[in-house]
Amino acid sequence: MALKIVVYKPLPEDVLDELRRQAHVVVLEPALAQSREAVAEALGEALVDADGAIGASIKVTPAMLERATRLKAISTISVGVDNFDLPDLTRRGIVLAHTPDVLTESTADTVFALVLSTARRVVELAEWVKAGHWHGSIGPEQYGIDVHGKTIGIVGLGRIGGALARRAALGFGMHVLYANRHANEAAERAYGARRVELPELLSQSDFVCLQVPLTPQTQRLIGAPELRAMKRSAILINASRGAIVDEVALTAALADGTIAGAGLDVFEHEPLPADSPLLAMRNVVALPHIGSATHETRHAMARCAAQNLLDALAGRLTRNVANPEVQPR
Structure with a gap:
């Protein structure tokens, strides 16, 4: 047969x-x-x-x-x-x-694209130009923030997290913090990565990147308390699974300035509903789950x-x- x-x-x-x-x-x-x-x-x-x-x-x-x-x-x-x-x-x-x-390298590219596009407001300002608002030299209202030399916190330093650390440390001179169940000695040697507990990573990082699988232990790993622990100037990047973040808490944190922005390639419910409040926020870059989509x-x-x-x-x-x-x- x-x-x-x-x-x-x-x-x-x-x-x-x-x-x-x-x-x-x-x-x-x-x-x-x-x-x-x-x-x-x-x-x-x-x-x-x-x-x-x-x-x-x-x-x-x-x-x-x-x-x-x-x-x-x-x-x-x-x-x-x-x-x-x-x-x-x-x-x-x-x-x-x-x-x-x-898919490791392509997905790491997507994560770093979210880092850059949120920090430099790429999507927002591209739409601003297309809408005909560019009439002269830009001012502070259009400024973004630097990426080079900043601190990136990677939650989950596996294959993709390691590829992200390589881009951050060697390409942009970033300081790499990571939270992981086990030490990643190769990343520590090659990229100067430093293993810390999640609360320290959240409080010290300019960019918090989630690279953990969705499990009962990681579901809603980032909620209101974790968002409050982050810098007000920090940006959250999620290209792993949507349910790792409490989207209601994230929406509130973005609206009231608890954190500065978010780059999201994944959502708890996909496709993301067109009436999601996240889509109305200028400080959010939302992608349609394109991590490996080349x-x-x-x-x-x-x-x-x-x-x-x-x-x-x-x-x-x-x-x-x-x-x-x-x-x-």
Whole structure:
């Protein structure tokens, strides 16, 4: 019996062709008006007799897997695995693969773009020029703040956090503080990074960058007390997961000047509703979750995820496994 693979996110044609050479591939193509819930329901039906699945952006729940007795592996086209119940997958003997390496540099570029664009008010002033308001030399009303020589605090110094530290220290002469469960000695040697507890990082940093995965321990990690602990001149950057920040508290802190601004690539609910108060704030740069969204990186992620899946189905996947303790079916 041929392997059946379900694809639930668009893949480049060359990647699809490679999968089709080795398995029967079913591609879910939801209608434009179809809700995420309807897509999830269709995915659950498609998984019933599938051996593997590849995709992203859909929450895969235990209920969706109850009848998927043949399913051996899921490959997510992302580094984050918060759309899955890892203990449940492990109990069922389903391997979960992800793509932790190929998106590191592109995502770090996005984070630093948020640092620069918030500090120098790039988006706001570009719109100001387009609106025809530039009639002479600019004044203090249009000034931003320096980035070089400032202190950046990175919460989570893993792959992306380390790449961000490299850009900050070597490219902009920034002082790097970091909060992490474990010391990152390589970053300390190479970039002069100094490990501190979160309260010190918040109080000392000019830019606070969140680079932790979403877990029960990190959900709402940054709330009203943490925002009050930051400098009034500080900027919060979040390109990890939206739910790490209490958006209601953040909105209030931005409105009353508790902090100076925010650069956000992720939100608790995506897409961000058009009536979100964050979109009306001049001191907010909001992006549509573009962390790894370059042609090169998204193609590399898709190829990596496809190879992960094929290797997992063949019983030879030894890296990029999010639940390495699983006993495969």
